[in-house]
Amino acid sequence: MRQIRIQRVIAVLALASFVAGCTADPETVESVQIPAEPIVQPVVQEAITPPTESTGENVMSDTAEAKPTKYNELTDIEAYVILKKGTERPFVGEYTDMKDPGTYICRQCNSPLYLATQKFSSHCGWPSFDDEIEGAVERHVDTDGDRTEIVCKNCGGHLGHVFLGEGYTEKNTRHCVNSLSMKFFAEGKPLPQVVHLPKAK
Numbered sequence: 001m002r003q004i005r006i007q008r009v010i011a012v013l014a015l016a017s018f019v020a021g022c023t024a025d026p027e028t029v030e031s032v033q034i035p036a037e038p039i040v041q042p043v044v045q046e047a048i049t050p051p052t053e054s055t056g057e058n059v060m061s062d063t064a065e066a067k068p069t070k071y072n073e074l075t076d077i078e079a080y081v082i083l084k085k086g087t088e089r090p091f092v093g094e095y096t097d098m099k100d101p102g103t104y105i106c107r108q109c110n111s112p113l114y115l116a117t118q119k120f121s122s123h124c125g126w127p128s129f130d131d132e133i134e135g136a137v138e139r140h141v142d143t144d145g146d147r148t149e150i151v152c153k154n155c156g157g158h159l160g161h162v163f164l165g166e167g168y169t170e171k172n173t174r175h176c177v178n179s180l181s182m183k184f185f186a187e188g189k190p191l192p193q194v195v196h197l198p199k200a201k
């Protein structure tokens with residue numbers, strides 16, 4: 001009798017453990033799968049958000065490219081002439097003897113200043129023009145009252161000086177301009193966009 005009871009107990013225990021084992025496995029699998037789904041969903045939502053933001057940034061940068069927001073970078077010698085009102089040494093300037101047809105623009109802001117047709121040979125050592133593109137150049141009498149400084153009207157960059165009554169041409173005017181203050185664009189070559197910013201003082 002004892003042996004039969006023991007066998008029954010063992011059989012019940014074995015059955016119970018088998019049932020427990022069968023029911024435990026699916027529970028374990030389900031318990032792994034359930035948390036897996038909610039984790040995946042937030043990740044997908046987060047991944048959707050950044051492209052929306054970056055699309056907004058692209059629109060901003062496109063606008064910035066269309067409208068230049070800063071002046072052209074200047075070398076030390078260009079900054080000395082344009083910003084500190086320095087003077088380039090005579091007869092060494094890049095455009096002193098240039099006679100090609102085209103346009104001279106401001107090196108700092110790209111504003112068109114002079115046409116090649118306004119240039120003449122003065123043999124003074126610097127590029128000379130007897131007129132400017134209308135409204136492009138501003139005149140200021142130097143503090144000593146002797147000379148009249150000329151600056152780019154758009155950015156205030158120093159160009160040189162203007163002298164009157166010398167009789168070089170019919171216009172009786174000589175804009176004596178540093179080559180370093182300008183950049184030459186040959187005829188037919190598209191001019192760069194002018195940079196419009198508040199004038200530096």
Ligand SMILES: [Zn+2]
Nearest residue numbers: 106109152155
């Ligand atoms: Zn300028």
